[in-house]
Amino acid sequence: MTTILPVPPPAGFSVENLAVSLSGRPVLRGIDLALGGAGVTGLIGPNGAGKTTLLKTMMGFLPPAAGEARFGGQALAAWEPQALARRVGYLAQGSPCSWPMSVERVVAIGRTPHLSRFGRPGAADAAAVERAMAATGVAHLRRRPVTDLSGGERVRVMLARALAGCPEVLLADEPVAGLDPHYQLQVMETLRDFAAEGRGVVVVLHDLTLAARFCARLVLLHGGRVMADGTPEEVLTPGLLEAAYGVTVHVGRHGGGLYVLPWEVSGGSGLRAAV
Amino acid sequence: MDRGGKAGLRLSYGGLLAALALVIACLFAAGLCVGPVAIPPGRAFAALFGADAGPYSVILRDIRLPRAILGAVVGASLGLSGAALQGLLRNPLAEPALIGTSSSAALGAVIALYYGFAAMFPLALPLFAIAGAVISILLLFGLAGRTPGVLTIILAGVALSSLAGALISIAINLSPDPHSALEIVFWLMGSLSNVSMRHAALALPFSLAGWAMLLSCGRALDALTLGEDTAASLGVSLTRLRYSLIVGTALAVGAGVAVAGSIGFIGLIVPHILRPLVGHRPGRLLAASALGGAALLLAADIGVRLISTDPEFKLGVLTAVIGAPFFLVLVLNTRRHAP
Numbered sequence: 200m201t202t203i204l205p206v207p208p209p210a211g212f213s214v215e216n217l218a219v220s221l222s223g224r225p226v227l228r229g230i231d232l233a234l235g236g237a238g239v240t241g242l243i244g245p246n247g248a249g250k251t252t253l254l255k256t257m258m259g260f261l262p263p264a265a266g267e268a269r270f271g272g273q274a275l276a277a278w279e280p281q282a283l284a285r286r287v288g289y290l291a292q293g294s295p296c297s298w299p300m301s302v303e304r305v306v307a308i309g310r311t312p313h314l315s316r317f318g319r320p321g322a323a324d325a326a327a328v329e330r331a332m333a334a335t336g337v338a339h340l341r342r343r344p345v346t347d348l349s350g351g352e353r354v355r356v357m358l359a360r361a362l363a364g365c366p367e368v369l370l371a372d373e374p375v376a377g378l379d380p381h382y383q384l385q386v387m388e389t390l391r392d393f394a395a396e397g398r399g400v401v402v403v404l405h406d407l408t409l410a411a412r413f414c415a416r417l418v419l420l421h422g423g424r425v426m427a428d429g430t431p432e433e434v435l436t437p438g439l440l441e442a443a444y445g446v447t448v449h450v451g452r453h454g455g456g457l458y459v460l461p462w463e464v465s466g467g468s469g470l471r472a473a474v
Numbered sequence: 475m476d477r478g479g480k481a482g483l484r485l486s487y488g489g490l491l492a493a494l495a496l497v498i499a500c501l502f503a504a505g506l507c508v509g510p511v512a513i514p515p516g517r518a519f520a521a522l523f524g525a526d527a528g529p530y531s532v533i534l535r536d537i538r539l540p541r542a543i544l545g546a547v548v549g550a551s552l553g554l555s556g557a558a559l560q561g562l563l564r565n566p567l568a569e570p571a572l573i574g575t576s577s578s579a580a581l582g583a584v585i586a587l588y589y590g591f592a593a594m595f596p597l598a599l600p601l602f603a604i605a606g607a608v609i610s611i612l613l614l615f616g617l618a619g620r621t622p623g624v625l626t627i628i629l630a631g632v633a634l635s636s637l638a639g640a641l642i643s644i645a646i647n648l649s650p651d652p653h654s655a656l657e658i659v660f661w662l663m664g665s666l667s668n669v670s671m672r673h674a675a676l677a678l679p680f681s682l683a684g685w686a687m688l689l690s691c692g693r694a695l696d697a698l699t700l701g702e703d704t705a706a707s708l709g710v711s712l713t714r715l716r717y718s719l720i721v722g723t724a725l726a727v728g729a730g731v732a733v734a735g736s737i738g739f740i741g742l743i744v745p746h747i748l749r750p751l752v753g754h755r756p757g758r759l760l761a762a763s764a765l766g767g768a769a770l771l772l773a774a775d776i777g778v779r780l781i782s783t784d785p786e787f788k789l790g791v792l793t794a795v796i797g798a799p800f801f802l803v804l805v806l807n808t809r810r811h812a813p
Contacts, residue, residue: 260703284709295701297564298754311697311708316690344754360700364708 209367209399210271210286211235212257217266219249219256226252227423230266234418235287235368235399239391241414242403243434245444248420250403251292254370257401258289270368284312288366292373292403294357299344302356306332309363331363335389351382358386368399375406387413407448407459411435419443431457441465487758490751494765498546501772505542506534508779513538540671545775546768547674547681548666548734551726553767554760556741557748558688561695561756562719565627566746567808570727571738572801573627574610574634579724579731580662581638582606587658588645596672600680604728610634611720664735664790666775673733684725685764687718692757699756737790739797740767740774746804 217230227249234240234257242250255261257268259275268275270287288309296305309331310324332338335355340348345356354374361369371390375383383406391413394400404410410417410431417434419427421443427434435457440448449460485493506522507513513521513530521530522539552570559568570576586592586602617630642662649655694715697705706712730737744766745759752758771789774796778787 255703258703258707260706280706280711281709284707287707289704289707291701291703291707295704297699298749298756300699300754304753304755305700308697308700308708311693311710314693316693357700 209235209237209397211368211399212268212270212401213272214253214257214268215266217253217256217268218264219252219261220264221252221261225264225423227256230423230425232418232425232428234401235270235370237394237397237399238415239394239400239402239413241410241417241431242401242420243405243407243410243417244420244426248443249423250420251372253420254289254372254401254403257370258287259283281312285364286367288361288364288369290357290361290369290371290374292376294345294350294353296345296353299346301342302337302345302348302359303328303332303341305345305356306337306359306363309360312364327363327365328359331359334362334392335359336385351378354378354382354386355389358389362389362393366398368401369393371400371402373403373405375404375409383409407435407440407461408457411457411459435459485751487752487762490748490762491765494762494769497769498765498772501769501776502542502546505545505772505776506538508776509533509538510779536670540669540674541666541775542772543674544669544677544733545666545772547678548730548737549740549768549771550764551681551684551730551767552737552740552771553744554685554688554764555723555726556767557745557756557759557763558691558695558719558723559741560745561691561698561759562716563627564698566749567742567801567804568627569739569742570607570723571736572635572742573614573631574638575607575614575723575727576731576736576738577635577638577642578610579603579607579728580736581641582728583732584642584645584658584662587654588649596676600676600729600732603732604680604724606638607724607728607731608720610638611724615716615720660788661735662790663788664737664793665778665786665788666734667778667786667789669733677729677733680725680729684722684727684729687722688726689760689764691715691718691722692760695756695760735790737771737793739793739801740770742804743797743800744770746800 211233212235213233214230217227218225219227230253242253244250252261256263259268270278270283275283307320307324307328310320310327313324314320332341335358337352337355337359340352340356345353348356358374361371375386378386387409390400390402414431417429417431418425419434419439426443427439435450437448437450440446440459444461445465446461447463447465449462451458451460503515506518507515511533513534517530518534521528522534556569559570559573560566580603582602582605583599586598591598591602613634614630617633618626646655646658649658694705694710697708697710698715702712745763748762748766749759752762774792775789778789778792781787
């Protein structure tokens with residue numbers, strides 16, 4: 200990265216006593232969190248723990264049943280949508296793209312919050328698009344239709360799209376799902392570099408070793424509640440992970456960091472005990 | 475494979491719009507000259523703008539000019555709303571006629587005609603047609619959900635078209651006067667052969683309002699390419715977008731159906747041909763499809779005059795004869811690319 204723009208410290212999200220139900224079923228209960236401060240925060244937890252629901256509620260896509268999500272101290276509904284979109288970015292799970300648009304144009308869609316309804320993109324927009332494509336290593340694909348790309352390439356294009364908006368805080372929902380180790384590391388390094396500019400990244404992860412290596416803070420969700428919140432050292436303990444995932448893990452050290460190896464389902468049964 | 479930049483055969487967006495506008499101008503002029511009475515272009519110009527009120531002048535001012543104007547306006551509405559609906563539903567098979575909007579608008583117009591509202595006040599015709607179109611699109615959303623698949627759209631469209639068709643049949647069936655029943659049947663086939671400047675004045679304001687609403691959605695439709703959540707995260711108000719597209723399509727299509735009857739497949743063919751030329755961008759496809767739709771309908775309307783059967787070949791019949799096979803090929807291609 201040649202240009203590092205000065206970024207004010209991210210205002211961040213706060214949720215208080217948040218509860219969310221999906222078609223009548225409670226998914227999140229009593230969540231109190233401040234998220235999206237500078238640095239990479241990992242959101243971990245078993246399937247169905249409510250990670251995606253939490254992100255979507257913070258984005259305002261899902262209405263809370265109780266409590267409230269705020270950004271910068273202001274309720275989401277009080278934000279003008281475009282003003283909020285300039286400050287908060289969102290990387291959806293999967294990489295939907297309905298038309299075979301070129302990579303360059305898809306990345307340029309990330310500039311939407313910075314453009315007026317009929318305004319044309321200017322030099323600053325073009326520069327942001329170039330910077331985002333360079334950061335994710337997709338510049339050489341710029342004229343290829345997104346729909347022709349491999350899964351790994353496509354995820355990086357969507358990541359470039361999210362970075363092109365230059366948000367203060369980026370919420371990324373499982374950005375490394377289905378990628379090979381090379382692309383997983385590359386995507387996580389890109390997110391780390393992005394956060395190193397003083398921005399906030401909240402990332403949903405299933406790979407606990409990636410979570411340990413790239414996140415300064417981890418929030419472990421289980422059964423719709425926050426089970427643990429702290430540094431990787433504090434959260435990735437065999438006891439907590441067994442309680443959350445129902446597996447025994449091996450936690451080891453390599454260099455300065457942790458790695459976590461899920462080993463077997465606890466109790467010898469193939470079924471996760473109902474909690 | 476890729477030539478890059480604007481080299482080679484690539485047409486810039488502005489160039490494409492200019493080329494389409496030029497085609498429209500040529501077809502518009504040709505439409506003034508072609509008909510049962512062939513008028514040489516030089517004489518047409520003089521008869522249209524000169525003080526002379528000879529037979530050419532009457533034919534041009536009272537018959538051919540409103541016909542050409544409405545051909546361009548209705549064609550633009552159909553092309554534009556086809557592109558807009560495809561962008562909204564993220565599916566290349568959406569089209570005002572296929573999803574039942576045109577037949578529902580026709581039902582509205584038939585009700586206005588049948589119960590004599592149209593005779594009481596002329597605005598009833600477009601207003602009833604627009605109301606029919608709004609109801610059909612709301613029903614489509616209700617039936618198919620927000621991000622429907624190909625099959626759901628087509629099935630919901632078939633259901634809505636059948637329902638509207640059945641209700642129209644009831645009106646024809648119960649019509650006390652066989653002449654008016656026949657009139658409805660012929661009008662439903664879609665034609666511009668009997669339009670006057672009064673029709674143009676009736677349809678134009680609603681069409682322009684609809685175009686404005688649809689054309690303002692370009693950037694939001696681009697963002698919607700990446701899914702509803704991503705579009706919302708980019709500051710797009712999905713509720714406002716849907717509202718603009720539904721009302722805009724209903725205004726444009728309803729006004730068109732009210733004066734020209736049901737003309738299908740323009741909204742399917744035009745966006746499909748133009749999409750690769752605008753880099754598959756739904757936003758840019760809007761204006762291009764409006765111009766392309768105007769050009770195609772003007773060409774088709776010249777076509778029905780050249781075929782010169784008696785009675786005249788109906789415009790809606792011609793577009794269906796060409797459009798239906800095109801639609802079949804499109805369905806096959808869609809199945810091949812997205813199983």
